[in-house]
Amino acid sequence: MKELAELESRLLEQDFIPQQESCVLEQYKQTAAMYAQIENSIAVLSDLKDRKSYIYNGALGEVLDLYPKNAAKEINSIWEEDIYNRIHPDDIVARHAFELKFFHLLKKTPIRQRIHFRTHSFLRMGNSKGEYLSVLHRTFYLCNQSNGTLWLALCLYNFAPTSEPILSFEGIIQNSLTGELLKESNDTVPEIISYREKEVLNLIEQGMPSKQIAIKLAISKNTVDRHRQNIMEKLRVGNSMEAIKVAHELNII
Structure with a gap:
């Protein structure tokens, strides 16, 4: 998907600086694995600097016929293409646009405050038979470098907490410190283009x-x-x- 390739290029062109923080990466890998185990989610930790992702699977991946339960894998990409290929075509476009808004919002947010913001996206994901399930997707940027470059991102995929089927994409940005929701608020959209x-x-x-x-x-x-x-x-x-x-x-x- 061309949109994804272009987004990847821009993310990886950030001004990364050398650093020896392997203990931080290991800490967040354990955090991702714990989310997968406790929430039965698919947890994806992406290292934007080294262009790698670590995928941990709970029950959802098994239901979607993606991964065995408790499986873990490492890929040389910041995108989990196997997962993206299961998202409804309309929802994946909306999801990329929404995450782009989130990226620009964080770039304008002081580094110490970024950890408090996350996205909640409701979308449709299909199993191997093409049957769609309602899924909650969340994105967190867990760690920044000292110059403000976004470094580690965590994506979580869970069964959506709703009894009604999701019919179209919906996204919310939340400040977890204050509880403030930034849903559909045009004044929260940064001036991306002039x-x-x-x-x-x-x-x-x-x-x-x-x-x-x-x-x-x-x-x-x-x-x-x-x-x-x-x-x-x-x-x-x-x-x-x-x-x-x-x-x-x-x-x-």
Whole structure:
């Protein structure tokens, strides 16, 4: 999936600094394994610096025909593709856009406060027969480097606490220290792209090529092309059509 590859590229381009904190990684690996055992969840701890993930499985992975119960594995990627392939196609797009919002929110949050924020996403995941189950997905960024770079991320997948089937994706950002919910609040969305970039994106959506956009906005074609590139980098997508889709998911346009 191109969106995922672009998001990976941007995450891994953070300014990582060398550090000897293997004890911290081991501590959080134990934490992830404990979540899987206690909550019967799939727990994925991703090391963004070393580009690895550690996956621990409770009962959910077995129900989804993904992993045996109590299994653990290490992969050389920050993305758990086996899991992503089981998420409903509509939900996976919405989930990536929502996590992008969360990433930008944390980047604007003081380092010491970041640990208090997490996402709660309600989505649909299928078993090997294509039958969808209602799942609660949570994301925590557990550890940051001293320069503010996000280092360790924990994703938890659980049976959703609802008797009604989930029909579409829903996401909530919560401050666990205060209990504040940031659901569907436009004032919590950081200004990811500039006003001019929004203008360019709106004109792209109308089907205008770069040359016409340049005439419309009284700027050079090179400037329009630069805005296009900035938009794709900021939204972590591979082309303009994907940028439009993600921008709508984030209520940017």
